[in-house]
Amino acid sequence: MRIAVIGLGGMGSALAERLLDEGHELEVWNRSTERSAPFAPRARVLGDPDAVGADVVVLSLADDASVTAVARPDGRPRAAWTDRLVVNTATVAPATEAELAEAYGDRFVAAPILGAPQAVRTGQARWMVGGPDDAREALTPLWAAFATTTVAGTAPERAAVLKLLSNQMLLAGLAVVAETVRLGRAAGVGDDALTDLLHGSPMLPPGLLNRVDGLVDPEHAGWFATPLGAKDLTHALGLAADGAPFPVTAGARDAYRRVADEGWADADVTAVVELGRRP
Amino acid sequence: MRIAVIGLGGMGSALAERLLDEGHELEVWNRSTERSAPFAPRARVLGDPDAVGADVVVLSLADDASVTAVARPDGRPRAAWTDRLVVNTATVAPATEAELAEAYGDRFVAAPILGAPQAVRTGQARWMVGGPDDAREALTPLWAAFATTTVAGTAPERAAVLKLLSNQMLLAGLAVVAETVRLGRAAGVGDDALTDLLHGSPMLPPGLLNRVDGLVDPEHAGWFATPLGAKDLTHALGLAADGAPFPVTAGARDAYRRVADEGWADADVTAVVELGRRP
Numbered sequence: 001m002r003i004a005v006i007g008l009g010g011m012g013s014a015l016a017e018r019l020l021d022e023g024h025e026l027e028v029w030n031r032s033t034e035r036s037a038p039f040a041p042r043a044r045v046l047g048d049p050d051a052v053g054a055d056v057v058v059l060s061l062a063d064d065a066s067v068t069a070v071a072r073p074d075g076r077p078r079a080a081w082t083d084r085l086v087v088n089t090a091t092v093a094p095a096t097e098a099e100l101a102e103a104y105g106d107r108f109v110a111a112p113i114l115g116a117p118q119a120v121r122t123g124q125a126r127w128m129v130g131g132p133d134d135a136r137e138a139l140t141p142l143w144a145a146f147a148t149t150t151v152a153g154t155a156p157e158r159a160a161v162l163k164l165l166s167n168q169m170l171l172a173g174l175a176v177v178a179e180t181v182r183l184g185r186a187a188g189v190g191d192d193a194l195t196d197l198l199h200g201s202p203m204l205p206p207g208l209l210n211r212v213d214g215l216v217d218p219e220h221a222g223w224f225a226t227p228l229g230a231k232d233l234t235h236a237l238g239l240a241a242d243g244a245p246f247p248v249t250a251g252a253r254d255a256y257r258r259v260a261d262e263g264w265a266d267a268d269v270t271a272v273v274e275l276g277r278r279p
Numbered sequence: 280m281r282i283a284v285i286g287l288g289g290m291g292s293a294l295a296e297r298l299l300d301e302g303h304e305l306e307v308w309n310r311s312t313e314r315s316a317p318f319a320p321r322a323r324v325l326g327d328p329d330a331v332g333a334d335v336v337v338l339s340l341a342d343d344a345s346v347t348a349v350a351r352p353d354g355r356p357r358a359a360w361t362d363r364l365v366v367n368t369a370t371v372a373p374a375t376e377a378e379l380a381e382a383y384g385d386r387f388v389a390a391p392i393l394g395a396p397q398a399v400r401t402g403q404a405r406w407m408v409g410g411p412d413d414a415r416e417a418l419t420p421l422w423a424a425f426a427t428t429t430v431a432g433t434a435p436e437r438a439a440v441l442k443l444l445s446n447q448m449l450l451a452g453l454a455v456v457a458e459t460v461r462l463g464r465a466a467g468v469g470d471d472a473l474t475d476l477l478h479g480s481p482m483l484p485p486g487l488l489n490r491v492d493g494l495v496d497p498e499h500a501g502w503f504a505t506p507l508g509a510k511d512l513t514h515a516l517g518l519a520a521d522g523a524p525f526p527v528t529a530g531a532r533d534a535y536r537r538v539a540d541e542g543w544a545d546a547d548v549t550a551v552v553e554l555g556r557r558p
Contacts, residue, residue, distance in 0.1 A: 094466070161466045162476060165459050169482035172458070175527045176451040180444050183528070186519035187373070187440045197441060203448035207481030240465035245555045247533050248454045249462070251526030258524070276524045 001141040002054040003027070004046070004084075006070060008035040010223040012060030014117035015089065015145075016043065019058075022123075022145045027054050050080040056142060057084045063231055064092045068099070077103040085135055087142065089113050091167060093235045094157035097130070101156045106132040109139060110156035112163035113146075117223050120146075128152055128166075130159025161239060168236035168249055171229045171269065173205050174215075175252035178273040181215055191216045214270035222268025229256035229269040280420040281333040283307070283325070283363075285349060287314040289502040291339030293396035294368065294424075295322065298337075301402075301424045306333050329359035335421060336363045342510055343371045347378070356382040364414055366390050366421065370446060372514045373436035376409070380435045385411040388418060389435035391442035392425075396502050399425075407431055407445075409438030440518060447515035447528055450508045450548065452484050453494075454531035457552040460494055470495045493549035501547025508535035508548040 004027040005016045012030070016039060020026055026043035029052075030036045036045045046052065049070055061067045067090050071078060087109050088100060097110040108131060115125025123146050129136055130152035136143075143149040152159035177198065184194045198204050198212050214222055233253035237246055255275050264271035280303050284295040287309040295318060299305055305322035308330075309315045315324045325331065328349055340346045346369055350357060366388050367379060376389040387410060394404025402425050408415055409431035415422075422428040431438035456477065463473045477483050477491050493501055512532035516525055534551050543550035 161463070161468060165463050165466075165468070165476060166480060166482065168462060169455060169459050169480060172455040172527065173452060173482050173484075176448060176455060176531075179451070179525050179528045180448050182523070182525070183447060183515055183518045184440070184444050186523070187444075189440060189444070197444060201445060201448060201484075202486030203445065203452050203484045205452075205480075205482045205484045236462055239462045244461070244465070245534075245537070246458050246461070247530030247554075248451065248527055249458045251530035252455075254526050255524075275526075 001025070001056060003056045003058055003142065004029065004052040004054040005058050005060060006049055006052075007031075007060040007062075007066075008039070009060065009062060010117045011089070011113065011120060014120035015058065015060055015113070017121055018123060018145050019142075024141070024145075025054070027052060049078065052080060052084065055084055056139065057081055057086045058142070059086070059088045059090060061090050062228070063090065064096045066090075067092055067096060071100055072103055085109065085139060087111050087139065088156075091163050091232050091235070092160060093238055094160040094164075097156040097160045101131075106135055108156060109135050110152075110159040111143075112159055114163065114166055115146075123147055126150060128159045128163050130154070130156045130162075164232065164236045164239060167232040169205070170207060171233055171256065172249050172252040174208055174211060174269060175255050175272050177204065177208060177211070178215055178255075178270070178275070181273050182275070211270055214268060215273045217270075218274075220264065220267040220271040220274075222270060224269045226256045226260040226264050226267060226269055226271055229272070230260060280304070280335060281306070282335045282337055282421065283331045283333040284337050284339060285328055285331075286310075286339040286341075286345075287318070288339065288341060289396045290368070290392065290399065293399035294337065294339055294392070296400055297402060297424050298421075303420070303424075304333070306331060328357065331359060331363065334363055335418065336360055336365045337421070338365070338367045338369060340369050341507070342369065343375045345369075346371055346375060350379055351382055364388065364418060366418065367435075368392050370442050370511055370514070371439060372517060373439040373443075376435040376439045380410075385414055387435060388414050389431075389438040390418075390422075391438055393442065393445055394425075402426055405429060407438045407442050409433070409435045409441075443511065443515045443518060446511040448484070449486060450512055450535065451528050451531040453487055453490060453548060454534050454551050456483065456487060456490070457494055457534075457549070457554070460552050461554070490549055493547060494552045496549075497553075499543065499546040499550040499553075501549060503548045505535045505539040505543050505546060505548055505550055508551070509539060 002025040006029050008030040028039045028043045029046040086104050101108045110130045111127050119125040126148040259275045282303050283306040285308050307318045307322045308325040365383050380387045389409045390406050398404040405427040538554045
């Protein structure tokens with residue numbers, strides 16, 4: 001299948017690599033060209049999103065604003081993509097998916113990815129797919145790039161809802177464990193004992209096992225930056241009517257926001273463990 | 280071993296049953312006598328804590344105040360227990376364990392229990408043991424009642440710290456999942472789909488697997504009441520110096536407190552999912 005990947009951040013690059021490894025013919029585009037250059041030998045590097053020749057456009061952009069700016073310039077669907085299937089992989093608000101679905105009609109599918117870039121590269125990530133049956137079926141070769149695909153239903157916004165619930169569990173869960181580490185340190189428990197406690201605890205989500213070292217390590221290298229954590233939790237809180245109390249999720253959102261403001265805006269979400277260190 | 284179990288709530292009763300099943304000779308005491316009556320055929324029912332004849336006194340009381348009232352009446356160690364080993368199984372503040380250790384000296388061991396009453400009954404719960412080496416060794420037949428014993432160290436308060444960290448993960452983690460359920464419901468996801476999502480998610484702690492049905496079920500039957508959840512999180516927050524921000528744990532404490540005030544004071548901690556329903 002000939003696929004255009006639009007956006008080559010940590011996730012987009014991993015996705016492009018996986019699709020190339022799976023034998024797809026690829027086009028790539030990124031706003032800053034230094035990210036597309038490494039793909040020149042294996043993919044066609046586009047100078048403009050309008051230059052897409054592929055039948056399938058896969059969007060891997062950071063947030064709602066950048067998805068909307070690229071896919072709906074001037075508020076309308078991009079004219080050059082009117083014959084393409086358009087797939088959005090970013091975690092955005094359900095309303096943003098619904099607007100894209102309105103713009104592109106039955107040619108639009110929401111397919112947020114669950115998993116880190118390394119899992120994307122090795123095909124172990126999961127698609128969460130929401131969109132019309134015909135479009136989902138036509139994209140079967142794309143879904144085959146990952147071991148697992150969950151069909152959220154025919155409405156793209158449903159995929160966004162399930163992805164947001166999943167990220168709320170991930171991000172609020174990580175914030176819980178970060179506070180466990182901070183409370184333990186405050187009570188004089190050393191990092192080795194804390195690491196043992198977390199790894200031995202039935203209260204640690206399996207999906208956070210690979211985050212324990214990142215929490216304890218002051219470098220906080222990673223791919224999921226603290227402002228993105230705050231963004232996803234803001235979207236998750238947006239699922240509920242105004243006024244309902246969500247003190248834990250709201251507290252976690254505040255923690256990611258604040259730690260980003262405190263100097264960890266480029267660090268991985270595990271930097272939430274540093275909260276309040278520079279008050 | 281001849282053991283006195285002081286306090287026959289959900290946990291104390293389960294513990295007494297387990298110790299009887301393990302072949303120990305038992306004495307029991309409870310403030311209200313209707314809870315001790317069922318033990319009369321198999322155990323010696325005490326009319327007063329001073330009547331203890333056993334060598335080992337195991338305390339299973341609700342909170343710091345009740346532990347202190349029974350074990351340190353008038354602020355001093357109970358005179359009738361001066362020749363006994365005293366074991367506290369309740370989750371209390373480290374300072375409370377330290378005060379008991381000061382009162383009873385090397386005859387005091389903190390041994391908070393990790394696990395539900397059903398796990399206690401079947402020996403699958405875990406002791407978290409902190410106290411002097413000699414006392415811990417003398418109590419080996421007691422520890423043998425459960426499959427797993429973790430030695431926190433020679434200081435009783437260390438066991439309290441590790442137990443509080445464990446409960447913070449449990450209670451804040453449960454509050455996260457409760458908000459997942461509430462956000463999902465607000466976004467129109469049905470309870471069956473939510474249950475599937477949670478059971479299929481790597482972000483659900485294995486220790487909360489058996490809590491999912493309780494969250495979705497409006498009855499919220501269980502043994503760990505919402506005010507106890509608020510108490511344990513208050514103790515956990517007490518591990519840190521005043522002023523450090525712990526928005527997630529504090530948010531969870533507020534959630535348990537508030538839902539107790541809203542009418543679920545006798546319900547299990549899973550009732551935290553009802554937060555804000557009666558504003």
